[in-house]
Amino acid sequence: MRYSKILVAIDRSPEADTVFEQALEIAIREEASLMVFHCLPIDTQGVGTYGDILGRELIDFSRLMQEKLRKDTEVATKWLADYSQKATAQGVPAEWDCKIGDAGSAIRELVNSWGADLVVLGRRGRRGLTEIVLGSVSNYVVHQVPCSVLIVQGICPNGDDTTLSDR
Secondary structure: OOOOEEEEEOOOOOOHHHHHHHHHHHHHHHOOEEEEEEEEOOOOOOOOOHHHHOOHHHHHHHHHHHHHHHHHHHHHHHHHHHHHHHHHHOOOOEEEEEEEOOHHHHHHHHHHHHOOOEEEEEEOOOOHHHHHHHOOHHHHHHHHOOOEEEEEEOEOOOOOEOOOEEO
């Protein structure tokens, strides 16, 4: 099978470069275009109970969340543009996109709207209860997108490097 549109979903983890390089290598070999994608999570740490955020605290919290999202978006925009330029310098047509929200759902929607035939993303190596509680974007994507998925294994929590896995 030949790939023509490759979506590479990256985050700010140390594995992002490895995931991107893997996608770029495939894009060069397949003469495919590349979409570099990142999803900003909505961080609700420190929200507390409803009683804690009523009134003035709710207004302050909203203002702080908007400011944080603005800063995170600026950083992500620069970071994604840099990755896109690296691909273009290698002769790969590339573009980028950034969304806010749930990464798995955003990847699924972009696969469908952009017409990707391969998704490349990382996996941090969570297993067991940790994966059940925290969830797994890679697991969600494998089961929700209509195209091939390459999962680049990250570093397991115990520090052992794992190998690449193609699903």
